[in-house]
Amino acid sequence: MKYLLLLLPVFLFAKFASNESCKSCHPIIYEEFQKARHSHASLFKDPIHKAAWLISPDYKKKKYTCAKCHTPTDEKLLASFDYKQTIMPDINSTAQKDGVACAYCHRIKSIENNETQNINIISKKEHVYFGNLKDTIKNPFHKTANNKRFQNGNVCIGCHSHYRNKYGTNICSTNEHNELDSANCVSCHMPKVAGTPSNMKKRKQHAYHGFAGIHNDITMLSRYISVEILRGIDRFFIAINNLSPHALTLHPMRVMQLQVSVIRDKNVTNFKSKNFVRILGVDNNMTTPWKAKEIVKNTSIKGNEKRVSTYMYKLKKGDIVNIRIGYYLLSKKVAKSLGLQNNKKVNRFILLKQKVFIIKPNSFAPLQQ
């Protein structure tokens, strides 16, 4: 009887199979996933998330409401956060270790649109996982099934669509007006790579589970940004062409940067870097996302937009123009407000794309890519 009581809470809460339990049959996908942000989404694995929580209204109220998207299999936390929350994230819990867990994503049956944030509807069948493989073979651990969200490659927008604060300001901007409902997130962020999806049936390819993004594997996405240079008489223009359906700075803490230099006869001229940002705040001043009442500044390059920047410099034959486009995870101001300004890993420049053009005689036509 004593044992039964001890086991009871585990049965009540452990509704999602752990990531660990997928490892034996899906070793390649499991390994890739260790790199993905989704497996680093908890307070204990992401120093930026932790620092943000510590300055959020949540922390003052001794709450943790981030679980819904960051550690959505933490049933204990989620069950209690509506009323007086007494449970805090536990470093030893499987849900905190798993982050956005395998079994969670693979049980998203449908997504309900909601004003503040969308809601993932989770299938009640604990051991049926959705996916897009054809002719799956049977296995002793789980069944497989299909659904529309997986077919459309946008099972992501339950968490990535929008997140409004109490003033109605949208914090992330992937899909504010559901304009991306038909965009296939998977095609770019989970491209097909070599290796079998399970070791029980040999197949050539599987969907990449490292989830290419700013933190890791960013160069997998460089092909969706093209760069061109156009030479004017006394100036030149650089165009960044965003071939993705969403803006290039989604999270309000990020800074996208364009760095340009010209090399002429071994002399280097560095131009002032251009930043592309989306800053939230009140009365033209930046605030934390929770206090923001408006978008103070938005120079983020929009989905499918071509953005042209002008440089007052007369190019000539043989000049080498070096163009670098990349990101800082946090702006300097944000890093400081989070107390992370000395963390080298968090403050490094992350290169998305580099292009070098050599100026030809009298070539005024756009030089591409």
Ligand code: HEC
């Ligand atoms: C509606 C879902 C949702 C909720 C609720 C949510 N987040 Fe997030 N959060 C996301 C998504 C999606 C990302 C990734 C966005 C991106 O990279 O563009 C993210 C990323 C972040 C990041 C950037 C992490 C990094 O390492 O770069 C921070 C910081 C963050 N969230 C803080 C919080 C805090 C603090 C809370 C709770 C008060 C919270 N979030 C609640 C969905 C959510």
Ligand code: HEC
């Ligand atoms: C006993 C071995 C085994 C374990 C354990 C296992 N799987 Fe599978 N899984 C398989 C096999 C076999 C297939 C079918 C592979 C094929 O046909 O190529 C599969 C297919 C899948 C698919 C594809 C479904 C589709 O229709 O496209 C998903 C998703 C999946 N597994 C998720 C998981 C998750 C999540 C876990 C851990 C919680 C897990 N699996 C644990 C053996 C296993």
Ligand code: HEC
């Ligand atoms: C349960 C909520 C949830 C779902 C569903 C979800 N994500 Fe995420 N995603 C997050 C959170 C939270 C983060 C940020 C984790 C962190 O850094 O702390 C994130 C981070 C990312 C990042 C990394 C961004 C960066 O800055 O490096 C990418 C890329 C991403 N998600 C793509 C996807 C794709 C593609 C899908 C759909 C197949 C998806 N996500 C489904 C919650 C979710």
Ligand code: HEC
């Ligand atoms: C045509 C390719 C393409 C499609 C489709 C696409 N993305 Fe992206 N995504 C990109 C590129 C390029 C970047 C910028 C480079 C980067 O952040 O790694 C990016 C960046 C991101 C980031 C990180 C941004 C940040 O500020 O942290 C997230 C999260 C993300 N995409 C989620 C999604 C979701 C969700 C969908 C589906 C609604 C989607 N993407 C559809 C190409 C694509």
Ligand code: HEC
């Ligand atoms: C953020 C959501 C998300 C998470 C977390 C996630 N997957 Fe997937 N997974 C997907 C999507 C979407 C597909 C379908 C890809 C496609 O259609 O190309 C997929 C496909 C699969 C497949 C079928 C193989 C294939 O190439 O389509 C297997 C097996 C699988 N996942 C297992 C896992 C395992 C194991 C984990 C954890 C280690 C995991 N997934 C974590 C979203 C996720």
